[in-house]
Amino acid sequence: MATPRSDRPAPSASPMGSQLLRLMRMAESPQALAAAVVHPVDALSLGGAVAAAVQRLILPILIGPKARVEAAALAAGLDIAPYRLIDVAHSHEAAAKACELAASGEAQAIMKGALHTDELLEAVVAGDSGLRTERRMSHVFVLDVPGHPRPLLVSDAALNIAPDLTTKRDIVQNAIDCALAMGIAVPKVAILSAVETVNPKMISTLDAAALCKMADRGQIVGGVLDGPLAFDNAISVESAAAKGIVSEVAGRADILIVPDIESGNILAKQLFYLSHAQSAGIVMGARVPIILTSRSDPEASRLASCALAILVRQHAPSKYVR
Incomplete structure (x- = not known):
């Protein structure tokens, strides 16, 4: 941690x-x-x-x-x-x-x-x-990225090192609850990986697909999920369109769920140091x-x-x- x-x-x-x-x-x-x-x-x-x-x-x-x-x-x-x-x-x-x-x-x-x-x-x-x-605790960053039109939530980049599917479910729900508290009516949640398609060799893509189905079944509530999505098509409408991704979330994500703490740490630091993002941080759960x-x-x-x-x-x- x-x-x-x-x-x-x-x-x-x-x-x-x-x-x-x-x-x-x-x-x-x-x-x-x-x-x-x-x-x-x-x-x-x-x-x-x-x-x-x-x-x-x-x-x-x-x-x-x-x-x-x-x-x-x-x-x-x-x-x-x-x-x-x-x-x-x-x-x-x-x-x-x-x-x-x-x-x-x-x-x-x-x-x-x-x-x-x-x-x-x-x-x-x-x-x-x-x-x-009963819920696993997780950290949520609320980022103010210059040039980005809305707050960007990133989780979990601070607590859970290598979350399994059950922990990721709690991470997602915690982040949705945080977004709802901020007045985001229906948070759009992008489950990040390196690709946009399910690949059995990449556990993060399998987890992303499972999390989306869990949301369909009411095991995650309050937001709209899509994944796996790469970072570019999670935040860029143009990138999502270029890859033919039709989604409520792609290009419009409010929440980015990272696969593990390493990727979250790298993403957060990149936004801090290269984009001069400012942040608020809170532990939910x-x-x-x-x-x-x-x-x-x-x-x-x-x-x-x-x-x-x-x-x-x-x-x-x-x-x-x-």
Whole structure:
């Protein structure tokens, strides 16, 4: 399990792209989301949480070694006096405490701070965390790609290394739920591979065909699926037409489902570094949304990720509240 990038060159466009601004506007709410911020012991993670609080997106509950959190706040010139600070010994205890608060309802979301993704998620998936559901957790990127007319969701590029068909079903459903929360009425889902035809030698094409049939049978709901599709004919109408593909999804995909974490990681980094895409990131499938950002993410991504968590929470509260 890994966040999919480290440092990223600053985009030449505005600090926050149009699709991320749209998320922020949609998430405007009179009540901020109570979020357990896990181990915010550096300026980036603590600053992101405070910035989101200033924007009235979250009400942060800071969980970490008190001395380290206060030192990070002092170094960054941040005032954390208005926020609850829970003193714990280390990051493992911080993750466990965040899960406890989320399971009890004190926190409505969990926000990753300066700790590894797998350390946080190990606490979430623990049998006694109270946050597990029958669905496998997966990460969803919401990308704002300059020149692309709509948000582009990519999953899973951060959590599930080599998902089998059952896991891919959950990945697809999680991504559809995220898109619905964003106001996309009928999300179009492209199941990606290297080709557009089923090839028994390529497992990803067999999985794509099976996922489409599962959607036909009501095992995946809320979106329209097609696959296998290559990346070009998933996002380009011209490419799909040139190959004679007749589909509601081809050339118009809202969601790209990648075959495995390697391909997802490569796709996401390509869009970040070559297309200057900006992103929001969230983990779906637990009882609360998990705001999962890289330590190097800019403030715009952290704010947009908090906004996305609000939308997910508002869209299907019964899924995230016990």
